Amino acid sequence: PSRPRVPATTQKTNLSSIDAFILARLEKDQLGFNQAATAGEFIRRASFDLIGLPPSREEVLSFKRAYANDTDLAVRQLIDRLLASPHYGERWGRHWLDLARYADSNGFEFDFERPLAWRYRDWVIDAFNSDKPYDRFLMEQLAGDELAPRDFAARVATGFCRNGPTVGNQKLEKYRWDELDDVISTTAEVFMGLTIGCARC
Secondary structure, eight states: OOOOOOOOOSSOOOOOHHHHHHHHHHHHTTOOOOOOOOHHHHHHHHHHHHHSSOOOHHHHHHHHHHHHHOHHHHHHHHHHHHHHSHHHHHHHHHHHHHHTTOOSBOOTTTOOBOTTTHHHHHHHHHHHHTTOOHHHHHHHHHHHHHHOTTOHHHHHHGGGGGOSOOOOSOOOHHHHHHHHHHHHHHHIIIIIOOOOGGGGO
């Protein structure tokens, strides 16, 4: 790959190189950027994006005052505060839980409750909130019990391999293979972006 040259734009604004690429494409269609967000719009958008919740009235008023005094500092402090919020992990962990096919019950017609499934959910939220390195995040979910056999949290992480639907109390060998197939298929899709479920047939 070669590094592309940052395109020139007719609008002279303080742009990052990424913005310049976007603006060059917009200008090709005789378009431009929208107006910059107001302080109230900015805190609302940032709050919904990062924690999935609206800011309180007090937070908006406080941010507006700080924004008027020193915009860059106010924005940095707001983003740091939102990233440090426990709601950050709840908001972004949901995306991973969807990929990991997390559920509080087994699915299918039996649909037995999984009374301890919440431990895996909370492990994912904590991983996001503690900024766990991505390689460690993946390894613990696949082999946490092998990486750290005495670490309860590492064992909880392997809940990734048990999140799929299961028939539960049925002892047929076929169901065991169905569950193993689900683990392999999901691992390939989530970790490698490959759909290998068809290989079973």
